[in-house]
Amino acid sequence: MYEKENSLISNYSSIIVGYALQDFIVADGEVCGAIKNKPLQADNIRVIIKTSGFRDIFFNEAVFCADSGMIVETGEESYETAPGETVVFNPDTEDFNEGRIKLIPKSGEIQFQSVNRGIGTPSYGGTIEVSLYDEGIVVVNEVGIEDYLKKVVPSEMPSGFNLEALKCQAVCARSYAYTELSNNYYSAYGAHIDDSIQFQVYNNSQRAESTDTAVDETAGQVLSYNGEVVKTYYYSTSCGSTTDVTLWGNTTENYPYFVAECVGGVDRGLTLTVESEFNTFIKGENEADYDYDCTLYRWSMEESVKEISEGFARSTGNNVGNITDIEVLERVNGGAAVKVKVTGDKGETVIDSESAIRAAFGNANVDMNTKSGTTKYANLPSTFCVFEKVTEGKKLTGFKITGGGYGHGIGMSQNAANKMAESMTYAQILEFFYRGTTLTLISSQDNA
Known part of the structure; x- marks a missing residue:
């Protein structure tokens, strides 16, 4: 090449x-x-549509229809369907002998009846490509990026949020999509990304006028740093502090625009990598934090020794017996735990990643206390948390986990952005969360 x-x-x-x-x-x-010999001018994106529940990329059967009818292209041949006519593909469909099958709506969109989403049966603009692999049928939606974003933004951020926050989400989603185009994650299947949380959730919520407006009013805008488009990580709720990419084992030199800092409140003067100081931070609250009023700004749960031990063994596949101690060995900038030592009566082990820690100690059968009541989570909302023993007399009965925030904590807190939007523009909010970046137009590479 x-x-x-x-x-x-x-x-x-x-x-x-x-x-x-x-x-x-x-x-x-x-x-x-x-x-x-040509630079990338991103206009379309190719999205693998996953099965219901976003469980898999392979279908046993794929059923489509369009109110206007469709043009079905198979190899060098094509035929048209009547309005509302259903087309069914399975591994025995002879048209697969000609390779990929392409579906083009005569107008409007194509309904994919084999999938159930938050909106019910989803429909897709652009074109649909259906291909057969050894594992099953793969469905790819090729669609214009701006149209793609109009189904991503309401799926990733509530459409009732302030417009300036929705504009932030539109720019972040566009920047993220642009960077993923060249990563070739699904190139073996002729696609760039899928429609799940692994990338960005697409077409799970209804389009809305507010989110359409946010996409239109930021059309073509991405965040760049030193001329390169930034992969704009974002998450739901902060605990009053963000973290940086050391959470995932990278270095701040590689991603200087992600910084660990206070989100709205006055700097408490604490070193959050120190266990005792983080303990003070996470057990306190600050009304000046942008996320203060959010449900998961602070949360806690108490698990018995039996509950936490069985859940740990189930999640990690590592049975240390009845857990007797949980010790945080390392926190990164901003306070997120990345290494935890677990000791049991049958042995000990170290969990050394943010995602593994969240999976290891969550429990869908135990109530979690939040600012708006109780709920249940299979995974911990974040690793901005502390672990404490619960005893009756001298007997260990369980562990209390106290934490804050929902998500990894890198980049933009969506709930904080919504609060900030009451007094700040989307450009100011983005600058706060992605330090030193510039709003840039993809088409011209000029500052927006």
Whole structure:
């Protein structure tokens, strides 16, 4: 793979599916190289549609219809369906002998009747491609990025949020999508991303006028740093502090725009990597924190020794017996725990990642106390938390977990952005959460 501008040789995986950015070199009837001669101007995105519950990318059967009817392209042939006519594909469908099958609505959108989402049966603009693999049928929706965002923003942020917050979400979602285009995660299936939380949730909630407006009024805008588009991580709720990419084992030098800082309240003067000081922080509250009124700004749960031990073994596959101690060995900037030592009467082990810690100690059968009542979570909402022993006399009966926030804590807190939007513009909010970045137009690479 040759880059025309600088003649660098790179791996074929740098070819972005769905875009004709290169000319291919053919010898003896086979492709043997490529010359990339065009810059990426992102306009469309190719999204794998997962099964109901976002469980898998492979379908046993795929059923479609369109109110206007569809054009079905199979190889060099095509045919039309009547308005509302259903088309069914399964592994025995003969049209798969010609390769991928493409569905084009005559107008409007195509309903995918094999999937159930929060909105019920979803429909998709753009085109649908249906392909057969050994594991099953894969469905890819190719759609314009701006139209894609109009179904992402309401699926990722409540449409009733303030417009400036929704604009933040639109810019973040666009920036994230743009960076994922070139990552080639699903290139083997002719797609860029899927429609689940693994990337960005797409078409799970109804489009709304407010979120459409947010996308339209920020059209083409992304966040960039030193000329490169930023992967704009975001999450639901902060505990009054953000963290940085050291949470995931990276370095702040690689991602200087993610910083650990106070989210709204006055700096408490605490070093949150120190256990005792973080303990003071997480057990206190500050009304000046932007997330203060949110349900999961602070939360706590108490698990018996039996509940936490069985849940830990089930989640981790590591049976240490009855747990006798839980010790946080390491916190990163902002206070999130990333390494926890668990001791039981049959052994001990260390859990050393944010996602593993959240999975190991959550319990869907135990009440969690929040600012608006009780709920249940299979995973801990965050690792901004402390673990304390609960005793009766000298007997250990369980553990209390006290924490705050919902999500990883890197980048923008969506609930904080909504509060900030009462007095700040979306540009100011984005600058707060992504330090040193610039609003840029993708099409022109000029500052917006």
